[in-house]
Amino acid sequence: MTHIVVDPVTRIEGHLRIEAEVDGGKVQDAWSSSTMFRGIELILQGRDPRDAWVFTQRICGVCTTVHAIASIRAVENAIGAVPPPNARLLRNLIIAMQAVQDHVVHFYHLHALDWVDIVSALSANPARTSSLAESISDWPLSSAKYFAGVRDRLKGFVERGQLGPFANAYWGHPAYKLPPEANLMAVAHYLEALDWQREVIKVHAILGGKNPHLQSFLVGGMATPVDPDKQSSLNADTLASVRALITKAHDFVARVYIPDVLAVASFYKDWAGYGAGVGNYLVYGEYPEDEGPTAPLFLPPGVIRGRDLTKVERLDPSQITEMVSHSWYEYDGGDGKALHPFQGETRPKYTGPKPPYDRLDTAAKYSWLKSPRYAGLPMEVGPLSRMLVAYASGHARVKELVGTVLQKLNVGPEALFSTLGRVAARAIETLVLAEKQGEWLDQLAANMARHDLRTHDNAKWDPSSWPSDATGAGFHEAPRGALGHWVHIRNGAIANYQCIVPSTWNAGPRDASSQRGPYEEALIGTPVADPAKPVEILRTIHSFDPCLACGVHVLDARKQEVARVRLP
Numbered sequence: 001m002t003h004i005v006v007d008p009v010t011r012i013e014g015h016l017r018i019e020a021e022v023d024g025g026k027v028q029d030a031w032s033s034s035t036m037f038r039g040i041e042l043i044l045q046g047r048d049p050r051d052a053w054v055f056t057q058r059i060c061g062v063c064t065t066v067h068a069i070a071s072i073r074a075v076e077n078a079i080g081a082v083p084p085p086n087a088r089l090l091r092n093l094i095i096a097m098q099a100v101q102d103h104v105v106h107f108y109h110l111h112a113l114d115w116v117d118i119v120s121a122l123s124a125n126p127a128r129t130s131s132l133a134e135s136i137s138d139w140p141l142s143s144a145k146y147f148a149g150v151r152d153r154l155k156g157f158v159e160r161g162q163l164g165p166f167a168n169a170y171w172g173h174p175a176y177k178l179p180p181e182a183n184l185m186a187v188a189h190y191l192e193a194l195d196w197q198r199e200v201i202k203v204h205a206i207l208g209g210k211n212p213h214l215q216s217f218l219v220g221g222m223a224t225p226v227d228p229d230k231q232s233s234l235n236a237d238t239l240a241s242v243r244a245l246i247t248k249a250h251d252f253v254a255r256v257y258i259p260d261v262l263a264v265a266s267f268y269k270d271w272a273g274y275g276a277g278v279g280n281y282l283v284y285g286e287y288p289e290d291e292g293p294t295a296p297l298f299l300p301p302g303v304i305r306g307r308d309l310t311k312v313e314r315l316d317p318s319q320i321t322e323m324v325s326h327s328w329y330e331y332d333g334g335d336g337k338a339l340h341p342f343q344g345e346t347r348p349k350y351t352g353p354k355p356p357y358d359r360l361d362t363a364a365k366y367s368w369l370k371s372p373r374y375a376g377l378p379m380e381v382g383p384l385s386r387m388l389v390a391y392a393s394g395h396a397r398v399k400e401l402v403g404t405v406l407q408k409l410n411v412g413p414e415a416l417f418s419t420l421g422r423v424a425a426r427a428i429e430t431l432v433l434a435e436k437q438g439e440w441l442d443q444l445a446a447n448m449a450r451h452d453l454r455t456h457d458n459a460k461w462d463p464s465s466w467p468s469d470a471t472g473a474g475f476h477e478a479p480r481g482a483l484g485h486w487v488h489i490r491n492g493a494i495a496n497y498q499c500i501v502p503s504t505w506n507a508g509p510r511d512a513s514s515q516r517g518p519y520e521e522a523l524i525g526t527p528v529a530d531p532a533k534p535v536e537i538l539r540t541i542h543s544f545d546p547c548l549a550c551g552v553h554v555l556d557a558r559k560q561e562v563a564r565v566r567l568p
Helices: 049-059 066-079 085-114 126-136 144-160 180-200 202-208 236-266 269-273 383-393 396-409 419-449 502-507 518-523 535-543
Strands: 002-006 016-023 026-034 281-283 286-288 297-299 302-304 320-323 371-374 469-478 481-490 493-500
Touching: 002 535, 016 518, 016 535, 026 502, 026 518, 049 066, 049 481, 049 493, 066 085, 066 469, 066 481, 085 180, 085 202, 085 236, 085 286, 085 419, 085 535, 126 144, 126 180, 126 236, 144 180, 180 202, 180 236, 202 236, 236 269, 236 396, 236 419, 269 419, 281 383, 297 383, 302 383, 383 396, 383 419, 383 481, 396 419, 419 535, 481 502, 502 518, 518 535
Parallel strands: none
Antiparallel strands: 002 016, 016 026, 281 302, 286 297, 320 371, 469 481, 481 493
């Protein structure tokens, strides 16, 4: 039995440690540990609920809008505020573009190097690379001359010894299967995606003032003015700019990202048999199509258990709890309890080993993440969960695209429950959202043409109109999965605040019943060709798109030390 430690897992946000036992060339057991902590939840206590979104948005600098919208929805749910149609559409446009950009960045810049061998690309034939690219897409940057330039640029990196993002990886690993020409094509698109993502996210600057950390969110609506007759407002000219960026986003997704995913996946079909995980999927749903708390959602909510696509259960948020049996926290009255977020506690207590250490005491507490459970079960969240629930719920476009991808790869529906399935689901969702944004922009333009310029519900802005004691929950399908914020407001101030983020669901440790979290379970059975270079472990972990910065929040509001942790 070989014990493997990957610490830190790179190309993610935050600090993640994976420990695994490998025997017979496969992972037999695994543990996921967040080794970083930071604070937001306790900082919010006593503050004005209308300001919470500004603080929570700083939980993470990658998916910058997600905590803002979840926070605002939680407060609106508590006080009964209903954003008007224009605010709903502006929010949909902002969070959809966040997802489109984030998913493309993940595939090319965080995950692709698990499948793409940069060194192999140096020996590629540009003419054959051009033929390959032209066989899968009509993307204009596909000439032999273009790919020769990319190859020369890559050689320049190597000769200068300035490899940048390509400096540290397992180049030449036997698990890499792409031919040199496919590797060169992927490198070219990696570089193109860097420029593309910088451009399309300008939608956030137009609609939100800046990126990261938009400034236009507001409890009850949006602060973005819309008026076709005012230069200082969102008008016909700025709508045209947004439309051009939406078109640019869709063009790259449809003609580069989707073909690349299919091309890479065709060489790694065996990965449809690895990384299945817990087999339970949870989705809050996203993109309201109308006003009010019961409005239909473009991506439906639901729960799937045991990989059963014949049944989507109605989501019941009261079934959500968190446990700390293997987490560096303590609960008042005993760590074996399972607390709903409305009763949630954030009481840090580090009991881990003192550095330096070779391994964690995984029989005890070993992570700064809690263990969320739904009806006592671990749940996977994220693009795969969303696409599975949408597919099983009869979402027409999702069903069409899932069928197309499965047909092109010549694999069955069971391939969805895998590492490869997560990669494909993320791409499918990106195309679905890239297509949908134009419809929301058309609806916004139509409202402006009718001079319906409302962007805020003023009726609930004054705290004197609020109940003296109120609780609310705000749900959002962030790029990485189901995000929930729970707030308790007493006499106009925040009495308690709890977040359960996607990576807490996915990366959390075992619970009191020793049920593994989704990362841990997904690694079981993963092949490892070389324990000293476990690229296969990274493939499955990266397929979830970890974001540990979002997952851990423990800091005293008065900046008093509550725990001291030393890491190796």
